Amino acid sequence: MTIGSLPPRYRIGIDPVRCMECGRCIENCSYGVFSRDGDKIQVNSRNCTACHRCIACCPRDAISLEEHPCDYRSHPLWTREAREAIYNQARTGRIILAGMGNALDYPVIFDRLVLDACQVTNPSLDPLREPIELLTHLGKKPARLDLRRREGGNVELRTALTPNLRIETPIMIGHMSYGAISLNAQVAMARAAEETGTYMGTGEGGLHSAIYPYQDRMIVQVASGRFGVNIDYLERGAAIEIKIGQGAKPGIGGHLPGEKVCADISRTRMIPEGSDAISPAPHHDIYSIEDLAQLVRGLKEATEWKKPVFVKIAAVHNVAAIAAGIARSPADAVVVDGFRGGTGAAPTVFRDHVGIPIEAAVSSVDKKLRDQGIRNEVSVIASGGIRGSADVAKAIALGADAVYIGTAALAAMGCRVCGNCYRGLCPWGIATQRPDLVARLNPDEASEQVANLIRAWTLELAELLGAAGINSIESLRGNRDRLRGYMLDESLMEVLDVRGVGA
């Protein structure tokens, strides 16, 4: 024996007094933790992912879960994760995969920013009595207007406007493809987007016919694999998004294993059944900024300049300059995906180590665009690690027009952020294509929950704005004066352009 067994990550316990041997845990655990042995339930904790499905369905609260029941010798450098990655790679010689977002213990900048409220010198507003506008328009805007007064006093607008996406709340649902997630999950979120007056991304998985009823609420993605892209797809969407990069894995492409490519996915992605769907790292027709501008123009031309085109990039060191380049193309919005952004599967080394936090990225993009005098001409969408309405408010105050949520929307459908999405066994019916698991997710219920989440955040945003004496979301945008940094270092505060608490 060289490496031998590693300590189990979780330990599942069943309280024999509480357990009534109903077997729901056995049925529900898709990872095979539970099995029946005569009239007893056997547990194999090594299979556990802490997805909580068993705990959620146990009628007697008989199941307990403990993380890291067996310690390594503690060491600040040689953490458990570092050691286990070595054992794993020593055995396999492969790249380690992981799901969900960045799992390293970086400080969360959002949690070191505090919001402002009015006292005395200006009145706070009560959203129950006074209008608070959250309506947001995404897309190109003119720098100035040619307005002529005609005889009789009427005003004539001579400037042609570009179509914008109009969202009732600055919260959208990000791109999660059919393939990475189940059709039920996609349908549920699409319905929620429609109910709450917002939009949702298709991801690079094509547009399944079950989503057609909500196509007016869908942003169709064109990524490096071009899966599912044809003129019908482009025309069905409300907007088009070119995906250059993703916060969870900047600089690399994607890979949907062939075993997940069932008949339905094969049809939707327009690839043979059972074949791997590999999105290359770069777009093979984009090797420079002018190539991107050409693709933007090409997509606009194909859709008769009726649809906004967004470009999504991962937040990397030079994100501001890249965004400024995109802003000068006919693109309508730049989506900046921070390093905490989720994913179905990414190499751990990328997920945890490449890219920068969304807070800093949005700040520097907003500043760069302002320095060049083009900030209001293009929209900025922030994504990657938005956990609540406070994060939304802070992202907007740092300079975003709107945000995309991903993990939060999945959590609203039951996801416990166990991070095993890439295994295709999601017991919640979200990140899986296994029909019996997918059937667990009821789109009616799930869509209501996602819609509830967006409604709840929207209400909270209105309250936060009202407290800050602001009755329209555009007056929060880039308004860093209404933020203060708490325990942030000076150089970061300079990037964020915020002052410290008390200052």
Place this chain on the structure above:
Amino acid sequence: MDGSGIRQALCMMNERGSGEGAGYVAYGIYPDYRDCYALHVFFDNVRENKGIVDATLTQWGTIEHDEAIPTYDRPNLRAVHTPWRYFFKPDPSLAPASTSPEDDIVSALVMRINAARRGALIFSSGKDLGVFKAGGWPEDVADFYRIEDYEGYIWLAHNRYPTNTPGWWGGAHPFNLLGWSVVHNGEITSYGTNRRYIESFGYTCTMFTDTEVVAYLVDLLVRRHGLEIDIAVRALAPPFWEEIDRMPGPEREWNSALRLAYAPAMMNGPFAIVAANRDMMVGFTDRGKLRPMVAGECGDRLYISSEEAAIRAMEPRVESIWMPAAGEPVIGRVAP
């Protein structure tokens, strides 16, 4: 009108102030130098700081005349600055690329000298107009400058109760840039957004107070972007989307275009603002009207004030008094 009337009106509202700042602006007071930009400057120390302003101005044009602004000691007003005035003609050939070279040179000089903070602050830069302000009660500031000695056809005045910044002389209202002057009651909650927007057009905010951006926004929208004043006001205090959506076709179109194009210029929070240039005076409030504004008329004169009492103090025979609706501008134009 000489300045005695507005002095009296402003003193009616002393409980709205704290004795830390007051000011006046009058249009039409320098007929002898009508074609020159009248630059009013606060020097910390004339001997030390004046040389640099002289040198900069001479580099960019001709100083037709300059002198100390006459002041008269008041027991309650400590003269921490020396107010000075220049009558300046910029050389348009030095900004050949500009369509309004003289205005551009003067506004750039104002920004540069104020941002440098070398003991000189230009607080008034228009033609045939002048701002007179200081730290003190309205009557003391008026008497310090003897504003009754000036004859103007538009007057604005302001009494300050400072909160955001200490009552320093530069922070007193009116704020002026070129032809536009602004007085403001309120606190702009969107200041951070407005300031960053306006700074991306080359303006530099140096006065530590939100009112400054109002003057620059009006300058940008009206002078540089060519919007008519009522449309500019609509950009700064726009109708709610709900109202825009109910408007008929073409009206809805230009109103929503205005909101989209000028979203970062929109001002939020409570405010009542009166702005003036050589041709007009315009008053407007935030779209929730969280600060008071009253308007009155008498003959060919328009009065706009926070309080009716002030209008009646200045014009006892006022013929009509009304409360304008939230966000609705009141515009008085100078008869040709």
